[in-house]
Amino acid sequence: MAEDQTTQPNLVESTPVEDEMATPTVSSEIIHPGSLYGIYRQGTVLAITEHVPPKPFRPDYYDPSWHRSPADREEVAATGQLEWCLKCPQIETQPKEDAQQHSLTILGTLSVGYSRRSQVFKCQLDGNERIYVAKAFDPVFSMEYPADVTWAVDASYSTEAAAYEDIKSFGYDGKFSPTYHGSWTFNLPISKDASPEATSPNDARPVRMILMEYIKGLDFDEIFQVKVESLLSNDERLHLLNDIFKAKACLQFAGVLHRDPFPRNVILCGSSSTATDATTDPRAGKVVIIDFEHAVATRRPNCRYPAPREDRPINPIYRYWRHCPVEWGCLAPEPFFCNYGAWQRWMEHSWMNNPAFCQPDGMEIVPWARGTRVWFSEFE
Structure with a gap:
């Protein structure tokens, strides 16, 4: 591959390094890149917590009755991308009992920037030498805008997590796809300049992530x-x-x-x-x-096309x-x-x-x- 849950915000940056983010391709008046520019960069440290992903719900392949329908594009565009993510956040699921927590350090970027479906980067956990690939589904940077970006990234997150979970439960983990290391969530400050000690939930926004083996x-x-x-x-x-x-x-x-x-x-x-x-x-x-963002988990009971x-x-x-x-x-x-x-x-x-x-x-x-x-x- 070529290189390219607590309620408090927990973004901590080390000594500044050369910014690796792509130049924003949407209006700065909508997405406020000055506040968010450079979040996913080498040296960033995130506190991550195990997360239970929602079951997949793309209506073209699954029975979507349990989940809301996507909002109209006009409503999202009138609100703005960042503001929509705060107004209509990602799905909350039942917290996992005894959920593990780790400190994740970004080592280098693989595919990050504005107007992408996900932010992909190499990382380490708790200072150990083992290298992972993380895929963060962050609606603030989603290419789906002005569509309902939180609905879109939740659909992608739930789809990919379901694929990896089913591969693992079938006994194929790491055989034909990267070894799966679970689903996670972390909080980011709404503004990059927000105080790391802020206690108000309004100062943070959750982001979902999956963790995989790094394939050389x-x-x-x-x-x-x-x-x-x-x-x-x-x-x-x-x-x-x-x-x-x-x-x-x-x-x-x-x-x-x-x-x-x-x-x-x-x-x-x-x-x-x-x-x-x-x-x-x-x-x-x-x-x-790799990349099961568009996969269909055909053994799921709500799948329209059973295996x-x-x-x-x-x-x-x-x-x-x-x-x-x-x-x-x-x-x-x-x-x-x-x-x-x-x-x-x-x-x-x-x-x-x-x-x-x-x-x-x-x-x-x-x-x-x-x-x-x-x-x-x-x-x-």
Whole structure:
């Protein structure tokens, strides 16, 4: 990855460093960047508390009856982004008993600034050496404005937390996605100049966050910016394609449909970011899928599209038999991308009759020129 609950506010900044925030892209009269500029920066220390995320509620994929509808854009725009976040804060859930608390220090930014869905940064807890990635869902910086930003970030937070929780409960934690280290909340002063000793709840606003394992490596968008053949042999490229197909199939079996499995969201692990990394990193040469902000947790009882109850993951041959997915064309060496016959022979060699995977009802392998039923076609 390239670098780029207490009721009192608890933002403490160390010695000032070069500001890493992106220049605001919205009106300063609306968002007051002078007061909030530079919150997510190297050296910032936050007091975080374990948090119970709300169940996912995006109305296009879940029954949203338990949650309010988003406010009209005109109402939000007339209020202003910061003022709306104070007027209509994020969802409060039942506090977790014996909730853990930690001191989080930001080590460096990965994706921060105004007009983003989330603030992503590297961090450490309590001064320990272990490095994590934190993803903060802060409506004050949300790109969704002038839509209902608190509704939007709660939807993203609840969606991603549900995906990681279900992956972990299924026993796949850290196998095909980063190890999940829970959901958290922290308070920020409304104004950067507010006194850290302020006791009034009106002086602070809550922000939700998830914490994940830091994955060392490159995403495939970065790899594709150079000649992929200079980094990976043909055999390695085909091996990685199989790893990607397997990871997606297993995550779907766990009840998590990613819905955005493009190269930018798949990391090739290892210090040299190749499939032949010779370091002691046990993950070297493996693929890890990240960013579950748009995922659907299909095993949740309120999901509109429940997962098929197969006894094993669906064999990737039934999804990718016809041809290589276009988004992964740079990874497929010739003749496998352009020659459908060569692709199908390789798929048959790699996946046919693999006992770890199943053939779902109603799906079959057919010649490339004929139509093939696609599982979960409404998501693809």
